[in-house]
Every structure is written in structure tokens, then in C-alpha cells.
Amino acid sequence: MxxxxxxxxxxxxFCSFCGQRLDIPGQPCLNCSKGNGFQIxxxxxxxxxxxxxxxxxxxxxxxxxxxxxAKWGKNSGWNWPAFLFPPIWMAYxxxxxxxxxxxxxxxxxxxxxxxxGYMSSSIxxxxxxxxxxxxxxxxxxxxxxxxxxxxxxxxxxxxxxxxIGKKGGTxxxxxxxxxxxxxxSSVLMVFVDETVNPETRSVFYSKGPEVIFxxxxxxxxxxxxxGTTFPQGTVMVILRSYDDFAVNNIKITITKKVGGSxxxxxxxxxxxxxxxxxxGFEYNFIESGQxxxxxTKPSGDLIGSGRVNIE
Numbered sequence: 001m002x003x004x005x006x007x008x009x010x011x012x013x014f015c016s017f018c019g020q021r022l023d024i025p026g027q028p029c030l031n032c033s034k035g036n037g038f039q040i041x042x043x044x045x046x047x048x049x050x051x052x053x054x055x056x057x058x059x060x061x062x063x064x065x066x067x068x069x070a071k072w073g074k075n076s077g078w079n080w081p082a083f084l085f086p087p088i089w090m091a092y093x094x095x096x097x098x099x100x101x102x103x104x105x106x107x108x109x110x111x112x113x114x115x116x117g118y119m120s121s122s123i124x125x126x127x128x129x130x131x132x133x134x135x136x137x138x139x140x141x142x143x144x145x146x147x148x149x150x151x152x153x154x155x156x157x158x159x160x161x162x163x164i165g166k167k168g169g170t171x172x173x174x175x176x177x178x179x180x181x182x183x184x185s186s187v188l189m190v191f192v193d194e195t196v197n198p199e200t201r202s203v204f205y206s207k208g209p210e211v212i213f214x215x216x217x218x219x220x221x222x223x224x225x226x227g228t229t230f231p232q233g234t235v236m237v238i239l240r241s242y243d244d245f246a247v248n249n250i251k252i253t254i255t256k257k258v259g260g261s262x263x264x265x266x267x268x269x270x271x272x273x274x275x276x277x278x279x280g281f282e283y284n285f286i287e288s289g290q291x292x293x294x295x296t297k298p299s300g301d302l303i304g305s306g307r308v309n310i311e
Contacts (some may be wrong), residue, residue, distance in 0.1 A: 040218040042219065048152040049073075054147050061161050062143045062168030072140050079139075083132025087181060090131075093139055094167075099178060102131070103185050121218075136310035143168060160271035211293055211306025220278045232288060238280040239295050239304050246274050247297050257290040265291070285310040 047056040050073070071079075081089040090099035109123065150163045183296055214223035214236045221238055239250075249271045255262040272279055285291065287310070294305035 052144060054144065054151075056152075058147045058160065058164055059143060061164045062147060063139075064165075064169050066138065068143075071136050077133050077136055079132055079135035082135025083128050083225065085178075086128055086131040086135075088175055088178035089135065090169050091178035091181075094169070094171050094174060095139065095142055096174070096237075098138060098142075099181070102127075103181055106185055107188060112147065139209070187190070209239065209243075209295075209304035211295070211304050212238040212240060213306065213308045217280055221278045228307070229311060231311050232285055234282050234284050235308065235310075236280060236282055237293055237306075237308075238278065240278045241303065243277055244275050245272055245277065245279070245303065248272065248274055249298060250279070250303060251296045251298070253283075253294045255285075255292045255294075257292070262292070 007180055048054065049056045049059055056069065059072075060066070063069065071077075073283070079089070081092075087102050090096075090102065105127065106124075146167045147164055150160050150167070154160050154163065171238050212223050212226050213228060213230065215225040215227075215230070217223055217236045217238060221240070223236070249269050251267070251269055253264065254266040256265050257259045257263075266283075270279075270281070279295075283293075285308075290307065290309050292305060295303040297303060
């Protein structure tokens with residue numbers, strides 16, 4: 001709690017229960033209705049935050065901002081900076097371990113995406129939402145643990161406040177390091193994609209262009225629920241080479257296995273942009289069976305082919 005001198009004694013500026021700044025010291029708190037400020041001649045009673053046993057003054061020294069005490073007091077969970085810039089906010093608030101865990105999760109998801117070929121963007125959105133919802137709670141646990149450790153080791157109040165202030169607060173270097181980690185993780189994710197992804201002619205795989213079958217695809221033609229067996233109906237067919245096609249059109253041939261021979265179901269030319277490296281279309285399979293789909297250049301050179309089973 002911070003105390004200011006006034007006529008007739010000392011007055012508290014914060015609620016004794018939730019730590020919210022009071023408009024009129026001595027009146028009931030409008031935020032939680034559980035505490036109040038008070039004015040006591042030449043004696044000041046120490047304000048305790050809720051039932052934690054931690055003085056409000058110590059939490060204030062840790063956060064350096066009233067807003068967090070107010071949010072903790074009324075259990076307000078949403079934190080916009082944590083939602084919009086999770087790792088940078090964490091590093092700024094000296095939540096270094098949590099920031100490192102965040103980056104570890106993002107890199108791990110990037111590796112998984114490189115192997116499976118698709119990762120819904122909603123997963124990354126959910127991580128940001130989690131940070132926005134639980135950011136204040138994580139910060140509170142950090143503050144509480146730090147203060148309790150200092151209180152257990154030191155008896156002198158001034159010494160406690162000094163150490164709490166050093167351990168808490170914010171870090172300008174944290175913002176810089178957070179930004180650098182964002183850039184580093186971006187470079188790392190590109191490296192991982194280029195060296196692990198089975199669709200990129202990597203050191204782990206020597207595959208060229210591939211034909212991928214899926215239930216659907218997003219705007220960037222990333223496969224959604226890819227597979228090799230589908231029920232009768234519409235299937236998304238994606239040709240992915242990661243190199244420019246360098247031609248103005250491609251020939252698409254769909255054949256069906258019938259006994260020991262192949263029956264051409266459809267054969268047509270499709271105009272494309274020479275700079276494209278990915279192409280996709282939907283095809284409605286109305287009969288069960290095994291189908292081969294091939295893409296060739298006008299010269300007859302094969303770009304890629306794939307096989308799908310329709311049940």
C-alpha cells in the first residue's frame with residue numbers, strides 16, 4: 001500500500017482487499033465492495049491483498065501499475081497485450097521461462113506441421129487466446145511466488161521492497177529480446193520447413209512434386225484432412241512442387257483401374273500461371289475404385305502423379 005500524508009494523519013489510497021485505487025479514501029471500494037481505505041491518526045494498518053497474507057504494498061512494488069492489482073482483485077482474466085503479443089508481453093513482464101515455453105511450443109508445432117503438411121491456423125489463435133485469458137493469472141502466480149520467497153528470507157520491510165522491486169517491474173531488454181526471439185523463431189521455422197518437410201526435396205527426403213488428396217483446402221491450397229482413401233463424392237486434388245511450373249498450361253489425366261487395364265476417365269488441359277508452384281482442383285468421384293491422376297507439361301514431361309481409392 002502506498003501512503004500519503006494528509007491533514008490529521010495518514011490516508012490509504014488503495015482498497016484493503018483488492019488493491020484498487022480509491023476515489024475517496026475511507027469509503028467502501030466501488031470495485032469489490034469488500035474493503036476500504038482508512039485514516040488512522042499517526043498509525044497505519046498494513047493492507048493485505050485478499051486472503052493471501054501478502055501486503056498490497058508489496059504487490060504494488062512488484063507490478064509498478066495499479067491496473068494489475070485491480071484485475072487480480074476482481075478476477076478479471078483478459079489481457080490484451082498478452083493476447084496480441086504473447087512472447088513480447090511475457091518478456092517485458094520478466095516472465096522469461098513462460099516466454100521460452102511459448103517459443104518452444106510454436107517451434108514444436110512448426111516441426112509437426114512440416115511433417116504432416118498442414119496445421120490449422122486456429123491452433124495458433126487458440127494459443128494467443130490462452131495467453132490473453134490466463135496472462136493475468138500467470139503473472140499473479142509469478143508475483144505471489146516471488147514475494148513469498150523474499151518474505152521468507154528477509155524480515156526487514158525496506159529490504160523486502162527493494163528486492164521485490166528488482167525482481168518485478170518491467171524490462172526494456174525483455175522487449176528487445178522478445179522481438180529478436182520472434183525473428184529467430186521465424187527463421188528457424190523456415191529452416192525446419194525446408195529441411196524436414198517431406199514435400200520439399202529435403203536432406204531427409206528426396207521426393208519431387210507430389211499430388212495430394214484431401215477433403216478440402218484453405219486459401220493457400222494447404223490440405224485439410226489429407227488421405228489416400230475417401231468416400232464417393234468431391235475430393236480436393238492438389239499438385240505441389242515448390243518450384244515454378246514454368247509453363248502456361250498443364251495436362252491433367254484421370255484414369256481408373258479396371259481389371260488389368262486403365263480406363264481414361266477424363267483428360268484435359270488447364271491454363272496456369274508459369275510462376276505457380278501449387279495447383280488444385282475439386283473432382284467429383286461418382287464411382288468406387290482406384291484412380292490415378294497425373295499432371296504433365298505440354299512437352300509430355302511428367303510433373304507429378306498420385307493415386308486415390310474411392311469407396
